[in-house]
Amino acid sequence: MILIDPPAWPAWNRVWSHLVSDESYEELHAFAKAAGIPARGFDRDHYDVPSDRYDDLIAAGAVPVSSRELVERLIAAGLRHRKRPSAG
Template identity: 50%
Template sequence: MTLFADTPRWDNHGTVWGHLISDVSLEELHAGALRAGLSPRAFDLDHYDWPVDLRGRLEGAGVRMVGNRELTRILIRSGLRVPQGRRARARAERSAADAARLGLAPVPRDFIWGPRGHADPLPVLPGAFRISQDDPSRLRIQAHDGPGEAAAAALLARVDALARAAGHPFWQGQAMDAPRPS
């Protein structure tokens, strides 16, 4: 049971990112990511994204560095890979399951209830928004316009009320949504 990481080469958020995977299970992956100090929000269906400046921490946690193609081969052999053509459907299934656990309908385009995983980036669409909240003092709302801000505030009020009704002190998660074309 080993965790593997590839060479960071994806630019985003002012740094370069790589991928961390397990060849055995998601449970092993989550435990290893925690040991290496990665945020649970860095999880993306079958891997964790990690910034280049954490390489030493990963190596210190016993992660084996491999090339990008080898990492893909290991992930495919593990049976954990979510292929690119299935990722949108996997996100939709995750969103539906998390929304159902919370009692939320309709289901936003991308929805996470809990501390692990991240929603899709904010699309450039009128009325689009993205919400992230890991504790009430760390609420982040992104929107391009007033309708997006209003929709974000309305969804946040709904999910927070549903989480409180389920016995939680607040809603923890991420959501991204935008009006659907008519």
């Protein structure tokens, strides 16, 4: 299932949501491609999408969930990829 959290992440003068799949990266990439989301928006385990795309992505089939539920579902599916700590 494709999931999206509410736009709440500010960056680059915009507010962003995360788009994920709780089934596979293949499902996520196929959905993103069909929705016209550029590949450069993919970051480890999700796509960053601007708030102006939120309603369109829900209309296309993404299921709105809280940010907490989105992360919990990624972890449960074994698809969560955290940033590696930088060597310091």
